[in-house]
Amino acid sequence: AQTVTQSQPEMSVQEAETVTLSCTYDTSESDYYLFWYKQPPSRQMILVIRQEAYKQQNATENRFSVNFQKAAKSFSLKISDSQLGDAAMYFCAYRSFKQETSGSRLTFGEGTQLTVNP
């Protein structure tokens, strides 16, 4: 079974600075997907960025980028030029490529609460 670990329950960053959220995972599969989701207070969880394991290039979405280290099973999220609206709970998630082995469920980490200080 796959596991996802986020070792930082809380992180804080100054507005306009850069912050990196850590995520490690454990799997025996070679093909899979990784995601970062963001949940603002009392609002729905939204997809921030995703990475296909077969792609060597790190995914980037505007101010959000990942550092995907497949051999180390590490998938960190970097937020550049942090904004007040980035304050949220961030979840790292794993999804198997092979739907028949574990369905299409997501396996989540425990989450990291990010505070952005003005």
Added chain:
Amino acid sequence: EAGVTQFPSHSVIEKGQTVTLRCDPISGHDNLYWYRRVMGKEIKFLLHFVKESKQDESGMPNNRFLAERTGGTYSTLKVQPAELEDSGVYFCASSPRQSFVYGYTFGSGTRLTVV
């Protein structure tokens, strides 16, 4: 398009009572999922519907939990009788049939407190 809607947003019930959570997925989404986050822990999978059929219910904690999806549209998750450890946030998510690559669209969750 309308998003995934969950209600109630909050529910406080006494131990032993019954609670029913509802999820309205995005229209046309065949896949519907229920997840739960107990305070401070990871979000855990509960079950997965494809239309009205249960594709995977391996995450359901015990037989006090009953999920249904009427006509492949909205879904309900009933907890009967509720126990203290059932407290947490229950998330619903939906996705189109072949869009598993992109993850899902989540609702805002139902915060259940059992006292």
